[in-house]
Amino acid sequence: MQLDHALRDREPADAPTTAATAARVRWRDHETFKTLFVNPWTYTTGAVVLALLNVALMAATGKAWGVTTSVTYWGAWIWRSLSGDPHAWPYFAEVKPAFNAPGFSFWNDAGSLTNLGMVVGALLAALGANQFRVKKLKSRRQIGAAMLGGLLMGFGARLAFGCNIGDLFSGLPALSLHGWVFLVSIFLGAAAGSKLLVRYFI
Amino acid sequence: MGLSVTERTLDCLGEACPVPLIRTQRALQELAIGDVLIVQIDHSCAMKNLPEWAEKAGHNFEIEEVGDGQWDIVIEKAC
């Protein structure tokens, strides 16, 4: 298929100048190395691996993958460092009592660990494929889009008690109705967001 | 004699999904069959979803890695 052919990296590395670079170049050109580390994986492969990792997480910790709860904790800890008192908020007492457990902190919060891990893992993957690059902003509109989008996501995730991971990728397979309701809702939101994006942000 | 094929370059570096794809769709609408559009991207998602769309739409395309995390998606309008 044309797409498969195009996605497979065809470029041999540049002509080596020394024996050492020649050795390194040959190893990098190896098909297996490329398949694992350079060429993109298929979406289905990614989906299956993500699912298996999620199940592993549930098996080991009793809780599935989630992103936004820990993001809320981060905000609360920052607020605390600015002399706020999030521990007194009704939200944490009623919805996330774990936050008030003695000794609870970043390093023993599974969600914080997976969040940080995701950033580092993505960095590692890009570097391993020699495809890492800092992408600077192209236009001012992107700042507005980032700010508005971030706020909406953070707030929306609290209302829905989760995000595309916690509600959709974890909640739905765990046979909870809120996952299905979230699926329909996020789909509608994405459709509306696409219209807004095309109208105002391109 | 003269070039009958137009070649246009679209600089989409630094743009977030799905902007490169939308701009590509619009640009291709303005070209004639046989013309070539070169889309410069640095978004890893785009290096997959642009060719996928091009294939679905029936065009010929190639992906060239031109730098670290930078690609040229070369699309030849075919229909």
Place this chain on the structure above:
Amino acid sequence: MAASGEPQRTLRRIPRTPVVKKERKNQLPYALAVVGLVVAIGYYLAAGLGAPKSAFVWIVGVALGLTLQRSRFCFTASMRDPVLTGGTNLTKAVVVGLAVSTVGFSALQLGAYFKAGQLADAMKLSSLDPVGLHTVVGGVLFGIGAVIAGGCASGTLMRMGEGFLQQWIVLPFFVAGSLIGAATWPLWKVALLVRTDSGVYLPKALGGFVPALLVQFGMLLALWVAADWWGKRGRT
């Protein structure tokens, strides 16, 4: 470089002005440095804090990020593309992921159920959360935000690691939005009629695991078929 068994095809190269290739920097040393960092943090968790389970969770997190990046996975695109471009490859992949997760989670839940004999024990492994009007409102807002920001929750973290400065801006606002959501809980709890006991566990609601799994897989299959059909229709 075709795989064995594939007919040899010579694809005519599209004529274009020759590309000016950029100088490539060898990123492998940096990759190895990051591996070192991963190991160091894992060691700190397992040995320094005496929490090997945390070390496992950390490695899973790294693996998740790696997988997301390597497969260019994007939940946002899976929801957005059917509308924007008519493409559903990601949507179908997400459905496959949901199906595989369902099998895994159900296995764990059934294990807990058979061990204890109580559905309540299975429910503990179910990520049960309240469901109601607030879920819909929250989901819609989240979907809008994800498309505008150029990535959802997992997408934001992944793209931060990939070097997208835009996502580094998204994060603080994501944090702020979450905090505002938590702070205003007493308001929207009432306004959106939230009941913290409103979670619906399908095996409980539908009378057992068998009907629940039948419904679940039935709906996932229907979704996949619909996505497949949608993706095949017409060309954009």
